[in-house]
Amino acid sequence: MSQAVIYSNAVKVKAELDEDLKNSSSNLHYSQIQTKLSKFNSLIKELNDLARRQVTADKRNIILTRVQQLEVDSKAIQSELNRLKTEESQRVAAARRELLLGNQQQMNHRKNQDETVSSILSLDEREEKTLNNVSDSIDQYLQIAGNSLQELYDQRSMLKKTQRRLLDAANKLGLSTTIIRFIEQRSKSDQLILYGLIAFSIVMMIAIVHFFG
Numbered sequence: 752m753s754q755a756v757i758y759s760n761a762v763k764v765k766a767e768l769d770e771d772l773k774n775s776s777s778n779l780h781y782s783q784i785q786t787k788l789s790k791f792n793s794l795i796k797e798l799n800d801l802a803r804r805q806v807t808a809d810k811r812n813i814i815l816t817r818v819q820q821l822e823v824d825s826k827a828i829q830s831e832l833n834r835l836k837t838e839e840s841q842r843v844a845a846a847r848r849e850l851l852l853g854n855q856q857q858m859n860h861r862k863n864q865d866e867t868v869s870s871i872l873s874l875d876e877r878e879e880k881t882l883n884n885v886s887d888s889i890d891q892y893l894q895i896a897g898n899s900l901q902e903l904y905d906q907r908s909m910l911k912k913t914q915r916r917l918l919d920a921a922n923k924l925g926l927s928t929t930i931i932r933f934i935e936q937r938s939k940s941d942q943l944i945l946y947g948l949i950a951f952s953i954v955m956m957i958a959i960v961h962f963f964g
Contacts, residue, residue: 754801754814761794761821768828772835781836788828795821 771784795818802814
């Protein structure tokens with residue numbers, strides 16, 4: 752292959768490399784540019800070997816001058832390609848850091864949400880336990896009040912029976928009307944005390960339901 756053809760091919764490849772570097776943001780991968788650059792360097796080497804086989808010094812010098820210029824172009828292209836590769840690597844690393852940072856922030860946010868939910872659940876559990884304790888206490892108070900009322904009713908019935916028996920005994924013994932009235936008044940006093948205790952128990956139950964219900 753003549754030096755003119757080799758040189759023409761080298762110039763053509765260099766023009767393609769310049770265009771690829773100019774459009775480095777396109778989908779063209781850097782490995783493809785590197786492959787073209789390797790082809791460019793092979794043409795330079797082939798042209799250099801051809802120059803050394805030239806018989807006349809004039810032709811040899813002309814070819815070597817072209818070789819030197821192409822070698823300078825090759826180094827410049829390689830330098831620009833390395834710069835673009837470095838920038839691309841830096842962009843990829845920055846994107847990975849952003850992704851990792853975003854994932855870490857999401858994990859921290861999810862952890863905070865879990866802790867908040869756990870705290871709310873714990874608070875609900877404590878509140879439910881407290882309400883259950885209050886409910887149990889109210890039930891106990893109501894049961895005690897109910898038992899007390901039942902005892903008061905029983906005592907009332909017993910007092911009425913006792914009163915009737917005393918009156919019957921007084922009539923049989925022929926006691927005076929004054930004594931019988933005294934017994935009746937005493938019975939009324941006991942009834943008032945009984946009603947007072949019943950009213951007090953009812954008020955206490957209402958207060959318990961109002962303040963603890």
